[in-house]
Amino acid sequence: MMSDPDRARELRVVMKRADAGVFMPLLQEGFIVRCKTGITIEDLLREDFGIARDYMEKRLSTVFLDGQCIDDIDSAIVHGGAVLALSSAMPGLVGATLRRKGILASMRASITHRGQTGQAVSAGEGFVTIKLFNVLAGELGPVFLARGIYVKAAGMKDFLQKRGGPFWSAISRTIFDGRQIDREKLPDALGDEAGALIMLRLAAP
Amino acid sequence: MEKILRINMGAEGGPSFSEAPIGELAGLGGRGLTSAIISKEVPPTCHPLGAENKLVIAPGLLSGTMAAMSGRISIGCKSPLTGGIKESNSGGQPAQVLARLGYAAIVLEGKPAGDDLYKIFINKDGVRISVDNSLKMLGNYALIERMKGEFGDKIACISIGQAGEMRLPAASVACTDVEVRPARHAGRGGPGAVMGSKGVKVIVLDDNGVTMRQPKDPDKFREANKAFIEGLRKHGVTGEALPAYGTNVLTNILNEAGGYPTYNFKEGRFAGASRISGETMAGVETERGGVPTHGCHRGCVIRCSGIYNDKDGHYLSKQPEYETVWAHGGNCGIDDMDKIALMDFIDDDTGLDTIEMGVTIGIAMEAGLLKFGDASAAVDLLREVGKGTPLGRIIGSGAAVAGKVFGVERVPVVKGQALPAYDPRAVKGMGVTYATSTMGADHTAGYATATNILKSGGYVDPLKTEGQVELSRNLQIATAAIDSTGMCLFIAFAVLDQPETFQALLDLLNSFYGLNLTADNVAELGKSILKLERDFNFRAGFTKEQDRLPGFFKSQFVQPHNVNFDVTDEELDQVFNF
Structure with a gap:
C-alpha cells in the first residue's frame, strides 16, 4: 500500500543537471509525478513538463501506456494511476516492431493501445508513474527531477546504499526535510516505513 | 575468396586437403554459400554426426574488405539439434582473416576413424593439419591461450569446447574477437557437435603477410563505405542505443511490453528486469573499469558489445547479449547480473548456445530440479555440462531433450530448437x-x-x-x-x-x-x-x-x-x- 504523496518528505539533491543520469536505476524502475490527467500523452509532456513537440517526434520512438504500445501520442489519453514508459528507438526486429507507427506495427497488434474503453476519462489532476529508459533517462531525467518525483523511501534507501564514489562525487549537497544532511546519515533518515514515499528534487548548485 | 578449401577428415592415411576454385558458386558468400553446399552435397537424411554431413565455414561476400560491419562468418551443416539445414553465424575476427587468406569457404568432410583430436593451422603458406590430443576436453579459453602460445597473438581461431567434443546438440562453434578471446559464437543448432564429430578442435588462422581484399572500383567503394558508415552513425539505434547499452537495452522494453518470457514462458513480465537491464549493466561495467562500448571485430562502427568485469575489476566475460541475459536471467527468474555474466562465460568456455542453455535450465527449474531464481544452482547445473556428467549431457542436449527427460509439458521449441527472448503471444x-x-x-x-x-x-x-x-x-x-x-x-x-x-x-x-x-x-x-x-x-x-x-x-x-x-x-x- 502506497502512502499519500502529499505526506512525502522532501529530499533535495544539489547537483548539475547534466549529471542527473546517475539516477538511472530509479528512472528506469519508475517514479510517480503529480500532473494533469485526462489529457493526451503529447499534451501532458508538452504542457505539464515543457517537452518540445519536435523532441517528442524525433526522440520518443517507443512509448508504452499501461504496457500497451502507443502509435499516436496525440490521441492516447493518460488517466490517473497510469504507467507511461518512454524510450528511444530500439534495436532488433522486436525493437522495430514496438516502434511508434513503425512499418512492422501489425506484428504486435494484440498489444497495441486502441484508445480508452469503458468509462470516459475526465481532465483533472492526479498521479502517474513514469519510466524513462536508455538515452532518454539522461535527456529527460533532469526535467522530471527538477520538478520533483516521488519514489518509495525503501527503494531510495536501497538505491543510496548501493552507490559508489562516482555517484556521490556528482552531488554537492543533500537536504532532507529542509536541513542539510551528511550522506552517511541519509539512508537511515529516509526510514523504511512500508509504502512511504520520498519526494526527490534536483536543485542547481 | 576465389577458392574453397576442402579438408577430408576421413581420408585414408589421415586427414588430407585440397583446394579448388569457387567455380559455379561464385557470387555466393556467407549463408548463401553454406546453404548451397549443404543442400547440394549433404544427403538430407544422413545422420548429422556421420561422415556424410559437412561443416561449411564461409565468410561473407564483403568480409576481408574495408567495408564496415563486414565481419560475420556463417557456419552451415545439417543440424544435430533440428535435423534440418543450419546456418549459424558469428562475429569476431575469423571472417576477415579467412577472407583475406583467399578462402570463400572451408569445408570439413568425412570422419576420422580413430579418436584423435586435430588442430588445423592456415596461413599464406598453406594448410597444416596435426594431431594434438593434449587439447582434449579443454575449455575454449584455455585452448586459445595454448594456441596463442604456439602461434602468437596475431591469430584468429575457430574452435569448440568440451560440449563440441562430446557432440552435444547444443554445442557452439567459438570465434575469437579482437582481443583473441573465444567470446563470439555460432551458437544455434549445434554446429559445434558437427565440428566435434569431424575430430577438429580448432582452426587457427593467420593472415600475416596478406593484404586487404581490393575492390574492382576503389573510388566508388570508398565513397560507398563512407556513406554507409555515416548512415550507421547518424541513426538512433546504431549510433546511440546499441553503442551505449548493447542489445540488452531491450530488457526494459520487452518487459514493459509484457513480451519478456519469464519463468519458462509462464509470464510476460519479470519483477527483477531493471536489475539486469542494459542500462544497469552499462553502469556496472563503467563502475568496475570494464568497457560498455566495444566492437567484436575490426571494422565494426556500431560497437554494441562490451567487457564485463567482476567486483574486483577482473575480466569475467564479454558483455552478455540481450538473449543471454534473458535466457539465464528472467526466463529462470534470476536477477543477479554477476551470476548471469558468469553463466555467459561458462557457455562460451564450454562451447554452448546461451539461448538453448537458458531455456533448458528453465525447463529443469520447472521440473523441480532447482528453484526458479536460484542463481548458484543454475551455475552449478551449467557446469555439469563441461564435466560430462550424465546430467550435464542431458542439459547440453538442449531444451527438447531435457523436456522429455524431465517430463515437462511447456517446452518452448520449434523444430527442436529453443525459442529466443520474445514471447510470440505478445509479438x-x-x-x-x-x-x-x-x-x-x-x-x-x-x-x-x-x-x-x-x-x-x-x-x-x-x-x-x-x-x-x-x-x-x-x-x-x-x-x-x-x-x-x-x-x-x-x-x-x-x-x-x-x-x-x-x-x-x-x-x-x-x-x-x-x-x-x-x-x-x-x-x-x-x-x-x-x-x-x-x-x-x-x-x-x-x-x-x-x-x-x-x-x-x-x-x-x-x-x-x-x-x-x-x-x-x-x-x-x-x-x-x-
Whole structure:
C-alpha cells in the first residue's frame, strides 16, 4: 500500500543537471509525478513538463501506456494511476516492431493501445508513474527531477546504499526535510516505513 | 575468396586437403554459400554426426574488405539439434582473416576413424593439419591461450569446447574477437557437435603477410563505405542505443511490453528486469573499469558489445547479449547480473548456445530440479555440462531433450530448437517467423527490417492488424540475403529508415564486384537461399506440421495482456508461397 504523496518528505539533491543520469536505476524502475490527467500523452509532456513537440517526434520512438504500445501520442489519453514508459528507438526486429507507427506495427497488434474503453476519462489532476529508459533517462531525467518525483523511501534507501564514489562525487549537497544532511546519515533518515514515499528534487548548485 | 578449401577428415592415411576454385558458386558468400553446399552435397537424411554431413565455414561476400560491419562468418551443416539445414553465424575476427587468406569457404568432410583430436593451422603458406590430443576436453579459453602460445597473438581461431567434443546438440562453434578471446559464437543448432564429430578442435588462422581484399572500383567503394558508415552513425539505434547499452537495452522494453518470457514462458513480465537491464549493466561495467562500448571485430562502427568485469575489476566475460541475459536471467527468474555474466562465460568456455542453455535450465527449474531464481544452482547445473556428467549431457542436449527427460509439458521449441527472448503471444509476427523459419525457432531468421524497401512480398500497411505472414516472409527473405554479405544484421535498422544507407550497401557490393545489383536482385537472392533450405528440409522429412509453435502458446494465455498465439495454421502455411 502506497502512502499519500502529499505526506512525502522532501529530499533535495544539489547537483548539475547534466549529471542527473546517475539516477538511472530509479528512472528506469519508475517514479510517480503529480500532473494533469485526462489529457493526451503529447499534451501532458508538452504542457505539464515543457517537452518540445519536435523532441517528442524525433526522440520518443517507443512509448508504452499501461504496457500497451502507443502509435499516436496525440490521441492516447493518460488517466490517473497510469504507467507511461518512454524510450528511444530500439534495436532488433522486436525493437522495430514496438516502434511508434513503425512499418512492422501489425506484428504486435494484440498489444497495441486502441484508445480508452469503458468509462470516459475526465481532465483533472492526479498521479502517474513514469519510466524513462536508455538515452532518454539522461535527456529527460533532469526535467522530471527538477520538478520533483516521488519514489518509495525503501527503494531510495536501497538505491543510496548501493552507490559508489562516482555517484556521490556528482552531488554537492543533500537536504532532507529542509536541513542539510551528511550522506552517511541519509539512508537511515529516509526510514523504511512500508509504502512511504520520498519526494526527490534536483536543485542547481 | 576465389577458392574453397576442402579438408577430408576421413581420408585414408589421415586427414588430407585440397583446394579448388569457387567455380559455379561464385557470387555466393556467407549463408548463401553454406546453404548451397549443404543442400547440394549433404544427403538430407544422413545422420548429422556421420561422415556424410559437412561443416561449411564461409565468410561473407564483403568480409576481408574495408567495408564496415563486414565481419560475420556463417557456419552451415545439417543440424544435430533440428535435423534440418543450419546456418549459424558469428562475429569476431575469423571472417576477415579467412577472407583475406583467399578462402570463400572451408569445408570439413568425412570422419576420422580413430579418436584423435586435430588442430588445423592456415596461413599464406598453406594448410597444416596435426594431431594434438593434449587439447582434449579443454575449455575454449584455455585452448586459445595454448594456441596463442604456439602461434602468437596475431591469430584468429575457430574452435569448440568440451560440449563440441562430446557432440552435444547444443554445442557452439567459438570465434575469437579482437582481443583473441573465444567470446563470439555460432551458437544455434549445434554446429559445434558437427565440428566435434569431424575430430577438429580448432582452426587457427593467420593472415600475416596478406593484404586487404581490393575492390574492382576503389573510388566508388570508398565513397560507398563512407556513406554507409555515416548512415550507421547518424541513426538512433546504431549510433546511440546499441553503442551505449548493447542489445540488452531491450530488457526494459520487452518487459514493459509484457513480451519478456519469464519463468519458462509462464509470464510476460519479470519483477527483477531493471536489475539486469542494459542500462544497469552499462553502469556496472563503467563502475568496475570494464568497457560498455566495444566492437567484436575490426571494422565494426556500431560497437554494441562490451567487457564485463567482476567486483574486483577482473575480466569475467564479454558483455552478455540481450538473449543471454534473458535466457539465464528472467526466463529462470534470476536477477543477479554477476551470476548471469558468469553463466555467459561458462557457455562460451564450454562451447554452448546461451539461448538453448537458458531455456533448458528453465525447463529443469520447472521440473523441480532447482528453484526458479536460484542463481548458484543454475551455475552449478551449467557446469555439469563441461564435466560430462550424465546430467550435464542431458542439459547440453538442449531444451527438447531435457523436456522429455524431465517430463515437462511447456517446452518452448520449434523444430527442436529453443525459442529466443520474445514471447510470440505478445509479438505474434515474431511467432510466425519462429514457426516457419528453416532454422527452427530463431529470432534472427526474420531480422532484416528492410522490408519496406525491398517490398519483396508486397507492401504491408503497418496500421492494419493483418499482415503478420507477409511481413515475416519479407523479413526472412531480406535476412537470408544480408546473411550472405557478411554484414552484421544490426545494420538493418539504419537500412530500414534511411534508403540512402540501403543504397550504400548495394553500392559496396556493386563497386567491389563490378556488378549492378538492385533491390530486386537482393530479394531474389534471399528467395533462392530460402528455397534451397526449404527443399533440404523437405527431403530430410520435414512437413508443414513442423512449421508450428508448441500447442501451449495457443492454449495458455500470457499476462499482463492475456493474449495467446492465434495465427492459424493455414496462415502459417502461406509464408513460403513464392
